[in-house]
Amino acid sequence: MKDFILPGRDMGTPARSGAPVSLTIDGFAITVPSGTSVMRAAAEAGIRIPKLCATDSLEPIGACRLCAVEIEGQRGTPASCTTPVAPGMVVHTQTDTLARLRRGVMELTISDHPLDCLTCAANGDCELQDMAGAVGLRAVRFGPGANHFAQRAAEAPNPEWRPKDASNPYFTYDPAKCIVCMRCVRACEEVQGTFALTIDGRGFASRVVAGQDVPFMASDCVSCGACVQACPTATLQENSVIEIGTPERSIITTCAYCGVGCSFEAQMRGDTLVRMVPSKEGKANRGHSCVKGRFAWGYAQHQDRILRPMVREAITDAWREVSWDEAIGFAAARLKAIRAESGPDALGVITSSRCTNEETFLVQKLARAVFGTNNTDTCARVCHSPTGYGLKQTFGTSAGTQDFDSVEQVDCAVVIGANPTDGHPVFASRLRRRLRQGASLIVIDPRRIDLLETPHMGEGLHLPLRPGTNVAVLTALAHVIVTEGLYDTAFIRARCDWDEFADYMEFAARPEHSPEAVEVLSGVPAAAIRAAARAYAAAPNGAIYYGLGVTEHSQGSTTVMAIANLAMMTGNIGRPGVGVNPLRGQNNVQGSCDMGSFPHELPGYRHVSDPAARGIFESAWGVTLSPEPGLRIPNMLDAAVGGQFRAIYIQGEDILQSDPDTRHVAAGLAAMDCVIVHDLFLNETAAFAHVFLPGSTFLEKDGTFTNAERRINRVRRVMAPKNGFADWQVTQLLANAMGAGWAYTHPAQVMDEIAATTPGFAGVNYAMLEERGSVQWPCNDAAPDGSPIMHVDGFVRGRGRFIRTEYIATEERSGPRFPLLLTTGRVLSQYNVGAQTRRTENVAWHAEDVLEIHPHDAEVRGVKHGDFVRLTSRAGETSLRAEVTERVAPGVVYTTFHHPGTQANVVTTDNSDWATNCPEYKVTAVQVSASNGPSEWQTDYATLVAASRRIAPAAE
Amino acid sequence: MTDDKLARMANQIAAFFVTQPGVAAEGVASHINDNWSPPMRAALLAHIAAGGAGLAPAVIEAASRLRPPPHSAAQT
Numbered sequence A: 001m002k003d004f005i006l007p008g009r010d011m012g013t014p015a016r017s018g019a020p021v022s023l024t025i026d027g028f029a030i031t032v033p034s035g036t037s038v039m040r041a042a043a044e045a046g047i048r049i050p051k052l053c054a055t056d057s058l059e060p061i062g063a064c065r066l067c068a069v070e071i072e073g074q075r076g077t078p079a080s081c082t083t084p085v086a087p088g089m090v091v092h093t094q095t096d097t098l099a100r101l102r103r104g105v106m107e108l109t110i111s112d113h114p115l116d117c118l119t120c121a122a123n124g125d126c127e128l129q130d131m132a133g134a135v136g137l138r139a140v141r142f143g144p145g146a147n148h149f150a151q152r153a154a155e156a157p158n159p160e161w162r163p164k165d166a167s168n169p170y171f172t173y174d175p176a177k178c179i180v181c182m183r184c185v186r187a188c189e190e191v192q193g194t195f196a197l198t199i200d201g202r203g204f205a206s207r208v209v210a211g212q213d214v215p216f217m218a219s220d221c222v223s224c225g226a227c228v229q230a231c232p233t234a235t236l237q238e239n240s241v242i243e244i245g246t247p248e249r250s251i252i253t254t255c256a257y258c259g260v261g262c263s264f265e266a267q268m269r270g271d272t273l274v275r276m277v278p279s280k281e282g283k284a285n286r287g288h289s290c291v292k293g294r295f296a297w298g299y300a301q302h303q304d305r306i307l308r309p310m311v312r313e314a315i316t317d318a319w320r321e322v323s324w325d326e327a328i329g330f331a332a333a334r335l336k337a338i339r340a341e342s343g344p345d346a347l348g349v350i351t352s353s354r355c356t357n358e359e360t361f362l363v364q365k366l367a368r369a370v371f372g373t374n375n376t377d378t379c380a381r382v383c384h385s386p387t388g389y390g391l392k393q394t395f396g397t398s399a400g401t402q403d404f405d406s407v408e409q410v411d412c413a414v415v416i417g418a419n420p421t422d423g424h425p426v427f428a429s430r431l432r433r434r435l436r437q438g439a440s441l442i443v444i445d446p447r448r449i450d451l452l453e454t455p456h457m458g459e460g461l462h463l464p465l466r467p468g469t470n471v472a473v474l475t476a477l478a479h480v481i482v483t484e485g486l487y488d489t490a491f492i493r494a495r496c497d498w499d500e501f502a503d504y505m506e507f508a509a510r511p512e513h514s515p516e517a518v519e520v521l522s523g524v525p526a527a528a529i530r531a532a533a534r535a536y537a538a539a540p541n542g543a544i545y546y547g548l549g550v551t552e553h554s555q556g557s558t559t560v561m562a563i564a565n566l567a568m569m570t571g572n573i574g575r576p577g578v579g580v581n582p583l584r585g586q587n588n589v590q591g592s593c594d595m596g597s598f599p600h601e602l603p604g605y606r607h608v609s610d611p612a613a614r615g616i617f618e619s620a621w622g623v624t625l626s627p628e629p630g631l632r633i634p635n636m637l638d639a640a641v642g643g644q645f646r647a648i649y650i651q652g653e654d655i656l657q658s659d660p661d662t663r664h665v666a667a668g669l670a671a672m673d674c675v676i677v678h679d680l681f682l683n684e685t686a687a688f689a690h691v692f693l694p695g696s697t698f699l700e701k702d703g704t705f706t707n708a709e710r711r712i713n714r715v716r717r718v719m720a721p722k723n724g725f726a727d728w729q730v731t732q733l734l735a736n737a738m739g740a741g742w743a744y745t746h747p748a749q750v751m752d753e754i755a756a757t758t759p760g761f762a763g764v765n766y767a768m769l770e771e772r773g774s775v776q777w778p779c780n781d782a783a784p785d786g787s788p789i790m791h792v793d794g795f796v797r798g799r800g801r802f803i804r805t806e807y808i809a810t811e812e813r814s815g816p817r818f819p820l821l822l823t824t825g826r827v828l829s830q831y832n833v834g835a836q837t838r839r840t841e842n843v844a845w846h847a848e849d850v851l852e853i854h855p856h857d858a859e860v861r862g863v864k865h866g867d868f869v870r871l872t873s874r875a876g877e878t879s880l881r882a883e884v885t886e887r888v889a890p891g892v893v894y895t896t897f898h899h900p901g902t903q904a905n906v907v908t909t910d911n912s913d914w915a916t917n918c919p920e921y922k923v924t925a926v927q928v929s930a931s932n933g934p935s936e937w938q939t940d941y942a943t944l945v946a947a948s949r950r951i952a953p954a955a956e
Numbered sequence B: 001m002t003d004d005k006l007a008r009m010a011n012q013i014a015a016f017f018v019t020q021p022g023v024a025a026e027g028v029a030s031h032i033n034d035n036w037s038p039p040m041r042a043a044l045l046a047h048i049a050a051g052g053a054g055l056a057p058a059v060i061e062a063a064s065r066l067r068p069p070p071h072s073a074a075q076t
């Protein structure tokens, strides 16, 4: 194991980018960008000026005065953190006056601090200790007096003393240790954008409080941990550090939750993970993270993890724990027998967006080269497959156009069908920062999402459309842009096909696409559509960010095309601050698509019918590949019910819980003769499995994830796999048991194979990632440093293509039996099917799925807040609790899908996107009625699951 | 796979291409050729041969442009 330690030195204040300025500090000449603080300039010269309230992730406030310096020609002792450099400045950082001054400051601070350093959780990792040492503090002359740390003073309770706040499961606030440096308050404002903390009182009485002086858990705090990271003392401290002690080394790795792809330092003591600290060098997150990445990794050690392989003859049997050899042999024998009987197309695989690129590549290789079929699909089918199709048709490649840094230059952000504060929290924090700087915001979503409540933001415009009418609303935006002449003629002439634009212009200008006509369909006031179109078209930089509320519809692909059309016609492509940005759900959705997980595409999005592309893999792998597209997940299940599809290897996915129309999925799985589930836990799908292969967590393996900005980030093994093998090794065991003869000894070799066969990855290898940290594809001879922004000089496909986007209503319509429209989403603290997050303290925030319903709809049904209600669609029914809220419009209800007991997907239907079969999760016609308990399906299902989880005692 | 599911998928594809300039059946055929596995194409062709009940005209018209599935797949 190679430790990867970066110099985590705190430069005191944030970097600036002005023209160079030269000055002298303690006799050293140094040149820095104008706007840089004297403190940072000194740090660049290697001189560390003592400081308490300053840190380089926050703007300086000059509160503690410890960082005072002397500047020739200036009177007094200015604070170096708030004093910008000037040309020719001569600075002294250590003089007798300064030394005396600093000791005085420290003495005052320490006099109100409990001196229990030896038993303090921050012992050895405390900036107050460091500074006491740095300034040469040797005595504290003030006698005992008024303070915040003693529980009792002069035989009476100390009114200034407050008990610890341990309401948050991950960190503790101990007011006794606070030095009121305000770093936490500023971190919550500047970095996270939540504004949960304030300083209450003045002078000696001032203290940090959450909300209106309530426990952290009762405040707006979202537990991102930015304040804990910023705190220089043990006042805000991770509970894991309190329990374990300080870490002794750190390894850089990548979060395995969402598509932001935050970089973290996994801080270790031995092989125990002490804490995850977001890395400042991480280009996606710039030192920030959310509650999941920072805190919710306890599932890796959870007792529910299955560590030994298991098999059973039939799914009605109890599981039998066996050796790896026996499990792999059992699986391979079944697969071979089925292939001999029914041909290779009776077999298939599902790759995971949670696994690494290398693992995904091997799983699809297993299907294509070893099984001999193109039956490979991925969970991206159910989220972003329309992005792949839509962007490939219009731009020529299936990927977001920007990096996350681009958000710093956005003037108008359009967020469509996404809820970034919950789904992509770190991106949301970065966007909120930009909104506070004055960028405008347009939200197109049925719900009033939290982004619209951003404190101190510029304008916000909400277009609350009826679920399923995205295409109508986006085409109406195009209508306004073309009829009012707001399009960018020069860009279109230079970069797109003008005749196609002329066709689209004629199409969009038709009266049925006017905002007034669309208002009737979508419920969005025409004036709001017009205002949004004008704002987006007029902004110097307009950027579109979208999520699953765009893709998970019967017209998902058409909506993606409509988005691409809008960006092209306004010239918002090819430079920082603009673009089309799909917010990917899981950590490696982008990567799993890039790696050839789809049944019709080889790695690098090359169609299987392309003989040249097949030829590359045929010669690399020494096999003949099928030129025919394989089956998609829903088609596999259909074919299974029909008896033609019989065996599946599922890595890291829980299709029974995550895919729509649960009954149909269950029927498909039950019809198969060999279901191999490779996962951390006995997930819901495993109820139908014959072989269970234990998986490894991201902490236990090497590899790479590719985030939503096409950034390839390293995942590094920080501890040995508890189950014995990394996931790529398990796939290799299975392949070899089928005669593949693979001999990979490290994922780096898999990356080399990817680079050798896939043009966009030609320049990627582990040595390069080690050196640069990360790179954005395409990375090859044409772009040796990777590509932060795509389509800069021309579209990947040549000329950008405009495609007509006619609105076609979904077949899923509300009617007398099912008068409401259900739409689904997720919350910040939980992750998808929740298999991981439900096994952490994150359940403190979201213990169950609830149904959001408008007060009006609730009242006519006699439903009150907290009541158990029955949710019925034509596919099925389930029960859950109601939350009555105006966040959803009348006629719309909303729920999440994090808990298997709720099984929201029992009610979603098998409707899907016309081009990609991405399921229509976001629209289901439903009825809601009062209920007194779980539905029949829930009870039956609970019984089935309990039965299928039985594990027979191991035979010796 | 049931015929009505395939019919629904094919009709959804046709509904998109009839709104596009050019010959809808060409768009339908090339989309299906690119994305449907041979058994699915075989089932659709069989359904069309049997009269194509419930299929949009553009799907029926696309039949002659669909790539015939390799022989073995047509059996399943």
Ligand code: SF4
Residues within 6 Å of the ligand: A184, A187, A188, A192, A194, A195, A196, A197, A220, A221, A222, A223, A224, A225, A226, A227, A228
């Ligand atoms: S954890 Fe995050 S949201 Fe909560 S108070 Fe700290 S910075 Fe603010």
Ligand code: SF4
Residues within 6 Å of the ligand: A177, A178, A179, A180, A181, A182, A183, A184, A185, A208, A227, A230, A231, A232, A233, A235, A236
């Ligand atoms: S809690 Fe920590 S960061 Fe906040 S003011 Fe107190 S010492 Fe500073």
Ligand code: SF4
Residues within 6 Å of the ligand: A255, A256, A257, A258, A259, A260, A261, A262, A285, A289, A290, A291, A292, A293, A294, A424, A425, A426, A427
């Ligand atoms: S879940 Fe997403 S935003 Fe949160 S830490 Fe992980 S990658 Fe970052």
Ligand code: FES
Residues within 6 Å of the ligand: A050, A051, A052, A053, A054, A060, A061, A062, A063, A064, A065, A066, A067, A068, A079, A080, A081, A082
């Ligand atoms: S560090 Fe500059 S005033 Fe506190």
